[in-house]
Every structure is written in structure tokens, then in C-alpha cells.
Amino acid sequence: MTRPTARRGAGRPRTPVLSRDRIVDAALELIDDGGTFSLGLLAERLAVKPSSFYNHISGKDDILAGVQERITDAIDAGMFERLPWADAVVEWARAYRAAFVAHPHAIALFATAPVMGAGRTLRMYEQVVTGFRAAGWPLEAIIPAIVAIESFVLGSALDAVAPATILEPGPDAEAVPLFAAAVSARDLRAAAENMTAADLAFATGLRAMIDGLAASASR
């Protein structure tokens, strides 16, 4: 039955209530709940005062960076060691998008200061590059392809959390008949395939991009 090693001359040990991890945890929860994110609200949740944060983090941006890390760290790239290239890329892109879409109110974070930072992340990239290399990709073509996929994934995640109305013809439908018909046909198809409109666009684009990349690699 040990107790925390007593520091020299200290009275009672006083376990701190805050830590960077605990702050980032609570921040992600607060963001996921929607509504506004402010240090005042965050402090309230942790039964603490806003000024207390500054013993553990350098400011609001530091907290947000921690949240971003937490989300991207959930992305796995192990599929490149198990699956053929095309299947692995599809799986990876899906997992990537899913990690963003699981935190819709946090996505704006990635938009302004895009993606990825930690050391875990570099290991993921190593796995992905290895998968491309094993499939015969020339070294200088790999990163552009990966960045292209990431750009598509981020754009699709933003689309997925966007209000569904942005692409609706609205009252001016008769002025743009073909567009209106195309949207209706899309809605019918999405319903029939039991997907959201955003899912359908993502599946379409991912399929196309992987096919296109595969074709360019074998050319």
C-alpha cells in the first residue's frame, strides 16, 4: 500500500484537478455537443476557472490542436499490410472520412489548419507509402496521389456535415429544369440504395479516383 512519494518538505500532496489530457477530453465532448465552444463554458464543465487552464496549455489554439490530434489518431492504416492496394486505399479513405464525420462540429478545425501533426501520424504515412510501393508505384508519384485522396476525403467530410439544402434548386426550379431533374434523380437513387446524398457522392468520387489512379500507375 504505497502513497505518492512525498516531495521534500511538502505538506499534503494535493493531486491536481486539471491536466492537458483532461482539458482536451472535455473540449472534444463540448465540441461534439454542438453549440459554441469557449473557454468559459469549458471551465464551467470542469468546475474550474478559465485562468486555470494556463497552467497546462498555452491557449485556446493549443486545446484545439489537441482535439485535432485526438481525432486523427483514431485513423488506422493497418489495412495496407493485409489487403491488395486498391482495396486498402478504399478502406483507408473510408476510415479517414469516418473519423472526421464522427465529430461533425470539429471538422472546421481541420479546414483551417489541415490535418495531421503527431508522431503516430508519421507511422501511418509510412504504412500507406509502403502499400503504394508494394503495388509498384514510382516513388515520386506516391505523395501527390495520397494528398489528392486526402483532399477528396476532407472535402467529402465537409460536404457530409453541410446542411443538405445547399444544392437544392428551391423556388427557381423551373429556371434550371435539367439541374432540378438531376437532383430529384439523385435523391431517388440515394433513397433506393439506402445512402445519404453525401455518401453517394463520396462513393462515386472514391471509386473514380481509385480507378483513375490505378490506371495511371499501370500506364
Next chain:
Amino acid sequence: MTRPTARRGAGRPRTPVLSRDRIVDAALELIDDGGTFSLGLLAERLAVKPSSFYNHISGKDDILAGVQERITDAIDAGMFERLPWADAVVEWARAYRAAFVAHPHAIALFATAPVMGAGRTLRMYEQVVTGFRAAGWPLEAIIPAIVAIESFVLGSALDAVAPATILEPGPDAEAVPLFAAAVSARDLRAAAENMTAADLAFATGLRAMIDGLAASASR
């Protein structure tokens, strides 16, 4: 030599200093200059007080929506009436991305409340859908393809304005040798082709996606 029609019983006519257009104009300029965007700074530029804005707009978000419209309205889709489908799509995607990249500090606006709103915009979509239809696309496949392209364009624009360092191996390079080599090879290639790394990724992804979409359409 006419003067503004005198209202009933009015003294001097008093032309107003502000208008929605003038506010949005100045807002875009302020955003493009980088740094922070606030109503206080905007008012200062216009030699006016922040409270004056509320005679012309409903709030900060209204101004930002105006800025967004101004930028997206610059995107033309006339190429669909002049070029074969594949060429037109490539041109359109490039113009789309260019409109965003021309205002790097404004891009975050599109991320949170993605893209497009006005009536000009609907006409653009009508042109694009018409181009797809003329190329033989089935109606229900058109919108998903367009949205996929838009997602890629937005993601690529965000990538283009991101700090270039985000995908650098840094001091841990020896732990991820293949990734580090791939980044170096990419940098060499980009320099040789006189493109930025972001340009290269965009060109790669766009080519792949259009090829993939073309293949799926003729299947």
C-alpha cells in the same frame, strides 16, 4: 444635369456613406489582407462606427455570406458549351479551385458553410448538368459526380493554402524512411515540373477522378 429626385418635404438629400455592397467589398479586402477580421477593424476602414453596419446588414454572418457569394460568383461554367466533356470538366474544376485560392484567407468560410448560394450559381449548375447530359451521362449519376468533384476541389484548395510543412517528416525522418524518400522525390518532381506540391496533387487527383468518371460513364 439631373439631381436625385427630392423626397417629399426633405431638406438636403444626404447620400448615405454605407451600403451592403460597399460593406462586402471592404470586408473582402480586409480578409484578403490577412490578419484578423472584425467589425471594429472593418468600420475603421470605412471611417464609420460598427453600429452603423446594422442599418444595412443583419450581422457579421451576413457580411461573410456576401463575401462568399462574391467569390463563388466569379466561377464560370461556359466551357461546357464549348469543349468536349472531359476537357470542360478539367477547365471547370481548375477555375473553381482558382477562385478559392485567389482568396486564401477566405477559404475557411467555405469550409464551415460550404459553397454556393446565389441565383447566378443555379445557372452555373444548369450549364454543368447540361454538359454531363450531352456527354451521355444517366441523370441519376450526374449530381453525385459533380459533388465529388466539388469536394475534391474544396479539399485541394484548403491543401493549397495550408502551411507547406504539414507533410514533412521532420526530425523523425529515419523512423519513417520510405515516407521521407517519397516526400523528397515529390519535392524534386514538383520543382522539375515548376509546380507547387499542392498543384501537383491537384493535377494528379483531377486527372485520376476525371478518367475514373469517364470510365464509369461508358461502362
Next chain:
DNA sequence: ACCTGAACACCGTTCAAGT
């Protein structure tokens, strides 16, 4: 070492008061 209260400069928005 870590939490706090007070203070700071700034934010967007409202509204009665001016002309």
C-alpha cells in the same frame, strides 16, 4: 505546483438619441 480573482483589451449586437 496549481488554482483563483481581478483586470485588460477586445468582441458582436442592441437601441435610444440625434440629424
Next chain:
DNA sequence: ACCTGAACACCGTTCAAGT
């Protein structure tokens, strides 16, 4: 009709003071 000054509630951050 349109601009303003004052006020409001809130923001992120600093820092001396506590323990």
C-alpha cells in the same frame, strides 16, 4: 433614413495573490 454613443454580455489572456 441613416449614423452614432453608450451600454451589454461575452471573449481570451495575463498576472499578482493565495495555498
